[in-house]
Amino acid sequence: MSTLIFLPGLAADADLWADQTRVLPHDLRWAVSLVHFRHPSIETMAAAVLREHHGPLALCGTSMGGMIALEVLRQAPGRITGLALLGSNARPESEAMRSLRSAAVLKFRAGRMREVIEPNVSLAFHADGAARPDLRARYWRFILSAGSEALARQNEAVMARPDARPHLGQIGCPTLVACGQNDLLTPPECSEEIAAAIPDAHLALIRRCGHMLTMERAPQINALLKDWIARWHRP
Numbered sequence: 289m290s291t292l293i294f295l296p297g298l299a300a301d302a303d304l305w306a307d308q309t310r311v312l313p314h315d316l317r318w319a320v321s322l323v324h325f326r327h328p329s330i331e332t333m334a335a336a337v338l339r340e341h342h343g344p345l346a347l348c349g350t351s352m353g354g355m356i357a358l359e360v361l362r363q364a365p366g367r368i369t370g371l372a373l374l375g376s377n378a379r380p381e382s383e384a385m386r387s388l389r390s391a392a393v394l395k396f397r398a399g400r401m402r403e404v405i406e407p408n409v410s411l412a413f414h415a416d417g418a419a420r421p422d423l424r425a426r427y428w429r430f431i432l433s434a435g436s437e438a439l440a441r442q443n444e445a446v447m448a449r450p451d452a453r454p455h456l457g458q459i460g461c462p463t464l465v466a467c468g469q470n471d472l473l474t475p476p477e478c479s480e481e482i483a484a485a486i487p488d489a490h491l492a493l494i495r496r497c498g499h500m501l502t503m504e505r506a507p508q509i510n511a512l513l514k515d516w517i518a519r520w521h522r523p
Contacts, residue, residue, distance in 0.1 A: 289317060289343075289344075289521075289522060289523070290317075290343070290344040290345060290346045290369040290370065290520060290521065290522075291317040291318065291319065291341055291343060291344070291345055291346070292312070292316060292317065292318040292319075292345075292346045292347075292348060292370075292517070292521075293318070293319055293320075293321050293337060293341055293345050293346070293347050293348070294308070294309070294318065294319070294320045294321065294348050294349075294353070295321055295323075295324075295337070295347065295348065295349035295350070295352075295353030295354070295356050295357050296320065296322070296324070296349075296350060296352075296353050297349075297350045297351030297352045297353050297354075297375075298324070298351060298352040298439070298442045298443065298446065299430055299431050299434040299438065299439055299442060300350075300353075300430050300434075301320070301322060301430050301433065301434075302320040302322075303426060303429070303430055304350065304430065304500075304502055304503065305320055305502060307502060307503070307506035307509075307510065308502055308506070308509065308510055308513060311510055311514075312517075313517065313521065313523075315523045316517065316521060319341065321336075321337055321340070321341070323336040323337055323340075323356065324352060324353070324356065324442055324445070325434070325438055325442075327445075328441065328444075328445060329445050329448060330355055330356055330359050330445055330446075330448070330449045330450065331359055331363075331450065333356045333359070333445070334356050334359035334360040334362075334363055335363060337356065337360050338360060338363060338364050338367070343367070344367055344368075344369045345360070345367055345368055345369065346368070346369050346370030346371070346372075346461075346517075346520055346521075347360055347361065347368060347370070347371050347372070348371075348372040348374070348513065349372070349373060349374070349376060350373075350374040350375055350376065350501065350502060351374070351375050351376055351377075351473070351474060351499065352376075352442065352445075352446055353376070354373040354374065354375070354376025354377070355376060355377065355378075355446065355449050355452070357371060357372075357373065357376075358371075358373070358376075358378060358452040358455070358456075359449075359450065359452065361455070361459060361461075362450075362452065362455050365458065365459075365460075368461055369461055369462075369520045370461050370462045370463070370516065370517070370519065370520035370521075371459060371461055371462070371463045371464070371486075372463070372464040372465075372466070372512075372513065372516055373463070373464070373465050373466070373479070373482060374466045374467070374501050374502065374509070375466070375467050375468060375471050375473070375474045375479070375499050375500075375501055376465075376474060376478070376479070376482070377474045377478040378451070378452040378453045378456060378478070378481065378482050378485075379451065379452075379453065379478065379481075380449060380450065380451040381446065381447045381448075381449060385447075386447050389443045389444075389446065389447050390447070392404045392439075392443060393440045393443050393444060396436040396437070396439045396440040396443075397436065397437070397440050399436065401431075401435075401436045401439065404439075405428075405431055409424060409427065411472045411473055411498075411499070412427065412473065412498060412499045412500050413427075413498045413499070413500055413504060414468065414470045414496050414497050414498040414504060416496050416504070417497075417498060417500060417503065417504040418498075423500070423503050423504065426503060427500065427503075453481070453485065456482060456485035456486050457485055457486070457487070459486045459487070459489075460487065461520065462488075462516060462519035462520050463483075463486045463488070463489040463490065464489070464490050464492070464512060464513070464515075464516040465479045465482050465483040465486070465489050465490065465491045465492070466479065466491075466492040466493075466494060466501060466509065466512055467479035467480075467492075467493055467494070467501070468493075468494050468497030468498045468499060468500075468501055468504065468505070469493045469494060469495050469496070469497060470496065470497060470498050471497070471498050471499045472498065472499065473498075473499040474499065476493055479491065479493070490516070492508075492512050494508055494509075
């Protein structure tokens with residue numbers, strides 16, 4: 289039996305998946321991996337996932353978590369039975385984003401975290417989600433819980449991530465690729481590129497949704513994950 293590993297995005301923790309984990313099949317083994325808080329690079333994070341979880345794995349990653357998932361699959365393709373990538377990106381860092389992240393890292397380490405994060409709320413959420421106090425409170429809770437140094441380290445890991453595109457065509461497990469149609473941080477073309485390169489991948493673009501899919505549009509994401517899990521889960 290496969291174990292489903294949830295991989296949160298930058299700064300996020302298990303709460304990012306709260307709306308999903310409460311509706312999982314009762315006979316499904318699952319865990320939320322927080323390797324992005326404990327290791328310095330996408331490659332070492334992926335290796336830690338493989339060390340810490342034995343046997344066949346299905347991977348569900350959002351944003352940075354999707355980058356880790358792709359690297360796990362590259363390191364051990366024979367162990368991966370399913371792949372779900374939500375609002376993620378297989379490309380290496382662009383020079384424009386590298387410049388923005390580098391400036392943000394300096395501010396994080398100078399104690400100016402709010403200066404970076406406060407404008408980011410409108411980038412992370414569609415206007416519908418940004419208008420919800422409950423979602424904004426959840427977002428701020430995991431950002432503040434992570435702290436400035438973790439934000440700096442994780443941004444550095446994302447800047448140095450490998451180009452996963454050369455390996456996409458070799459992925460043979462059931463694959464779901466989803467993205468908010470209004471995602472400003474990993475625009476839909478990133479997900480469209482991934483889905484086009486992976487044989488038989490299912491692509492879902494979520495209307496009126498930004499980068500925080502699991503929070504903004506939980507019912508739609510839950511329905512997609514239910515169908516995806518049915519493709520690889522064998523009780």
